[in-house]
Each structure stands twice: as structure tokens, then as C-alpha cells.
Amino acid sequence: MKLIIAIVQNEDSGRLIGELMNDGYSVTKLATTGGFLRAGNTTLLLGVDEEKIEGAMKIIEKICKSRKQIATSPSPMTGGTGVYIPYPIEVTVGGATVFVLNVEDFKKM
Numbered sequence: 001m002k003l004i005i006a007i008v009q010n011e012d013s014g015r016l017i018g019e020l021m022n023d024g025y026s027v028t029k030l031a032t033t034g035g036f037l038r039a040g041n042t043t044l045l046l047g048v049d050e051e052k053i054e055g056a057m058k059i060i061e062k063i064c065k066s067r068k069q070i071a072t073s074p075s076p077m078t079g080g081t082g083v084y085i086p087y088p089i090e091v092t093v094g095g096a097t098v099f100v101l102n103v104e105d106f107k108k109m
């Protein structure tokens, strides 16, 4: 068995969970926050048998779209004042960031 950890955008999470569950996957949803944007995102945990990993990946790839977001970053240009001025930068937030881990043991009690 493997554990898929998928970090996705909140906008895609409802549809993604729906499709995964329709295909028989068990899903746990966690409300998470990205360290860079400090904005909410969604982390899904899926415990899956090896042969079902590809199916899950296909669904994640189909649903999760990359989008551009504006973030503020402190400017290195202090102008001699020693003050950092925030300025907007555009980042492309990926469709999904996915980790696949080996599961040593799996029990339901």
C-alpha cells in the first residue's frame, strides 16, 4: 500500500474529492496553509493499493489546474532607509504537489 499526499488549491478540492470518491478511493481532507503565499490550500491523504495509484494520479492531473496568484515580497531596495517595502510578484501555483510514500503498516481498529 502507498500513501498519496496531494496539496491542491481550495478551488479544485470539492470536484477532486467527488471524482476520487466516485472511483472508489478513500480520501481525508486537511485544511492547510502554504508557507510561501500564507494562503489556504487543501491537502488530501489517500491510502491506495499500488495498482490504483495511476488511476488516482490521472484524476488529480485532470482536475487540478495551475493558476497565477499575486504574492507580496519584501523589496531588497531599502533606499537607504532600512525599511523593506512590500511589492507584488506573480507566482504560478501548480495544479497539485503530490508525494507518494510507502506505507509500512495499515490497520483499521
Ligand code: 2BA
Residues within 6 Å of the ligand: 007, 033, 034, 035, 036, 037, 038, 039, 041, 091, 092, 093, 094, 095, 096, 097
Ligand atoms: P506555497 O508555499 O504558498 O507556494 C505557492 C506557490 O508559490 C508555489 O506553487 C510556487 O509557485 C511559489 N513559490 C513557493 N515558494 C517559492 C519561493 N521560495 N520563491 C518563489 N516562488 C515560490 P507550487 O510549487 O505549486 O506549490 C503549491 C503549494 O504546495 C505550496 O504553497 C505548498 O503549500 C505546497 N508545496 C509545494 N512544494 C512543496 C514541498 N516540496 N514540500 C511541502 N509542500 C510543498
